[in-house]
Amino acid sequence: MSKKVYVARSPRIAARMLGEEMLVMSAQGSTLFTLNPTATVLWQAADGATPLDEIVESRICSEFEVKPEEAMRDAEALAADLAKHGILLISEEPIPSKSPVQEQHRP
């Protein structure tokens, strides 16, 4: 049985939904990223407590009509990519919430 993987939003970033895109800025070098719709769903669901496979099953598969195996593969790659840029934290244990930077939404 494979280990659970947990993902959490990094506390060192700021994010905001603008139009239909999620803009994310990293405190490191004030680097700016735009998340695509799949990355946005993953980002929004990354609470540190829900395992990645549950996020894929409950959010990504239903929203994007994609097969679970394929979605899981893509989500793992995406999470690794986001982690590489310091946007997401990945752990095999639940990640306690300590985010001082709360996401805000505007119309």
Add this chain to the structure above:
Amino acid sequence: MPELALQVERYSAVIVIGDVAIRVNTRDSSFLDLLQQRYSGFVSAESGAEFEFDVELVEPTFADPDAEVNVSHHSGRWLMERADFRAEWNPAERSGVIHQKANPYSMDAVLRIVHTLVLAKQGGFLLHSASAIRNGKAFLFAGVSGAGKTTISGLAPGDVTLLTDEISYLRKHDEGYVAYGTPFTGELARLGENTSAPVAALYLLTKGPENRIEPVAVTDAARGLLGNVLFFAEDPKLVHRVFQTACDFVHRVPVYRLTFMPDARVWEMIQ
């Protein structure tokens, strides 16, 4: 034998940018003259200031003024360093010290950093853009070096008041944003006027074969704006504030892409 006492003369100038007064103290009268000349129009006769810096002049070194700035926060104090200066600032005590050579570039850099930190908390930011007032409204022209900030500033007709050709000073006020003049100059080397006006529009500059104004989608506007915001500190809370302010700005201020030829007729479209 009487005790020897050495009294060192101290000279001060209060530099007011964006309604924020910063007093600079020095023991060198020629450096004070240099500051008063450099920030002419932004030096106040008032004695009150929100923050105060003592300047300790150091011997010149072969420092590169274009080197990267390092800004960090330790135990309530901001440390600002570049090859040509080292400064410490304690916002709670409203005071700091700057070790620098006797040139205006280092002081410029310190003032910019301090103002970015002050503005971040006030819902404002410094923007790599020219800005100017026409008909009581401020217009911003943002872009990287070579985008045309100096060109469009130089083409401004006589009824336009130039606030800066390089770095704009913006702060939220009521439901909108206000642009203030700055002494931070670009290639035009002309100080902005020390005045302010509500911001009517932000133009993202592109040089092209014709003069054209096009609306910009909100995400592109935010990207274009954030790409030109000056911010030096890698402090998550302040970066968050600046980011949220920029996102708020693009919801309140119309943002356009301005393609223009180096021709004064472009100003017919800026009203």
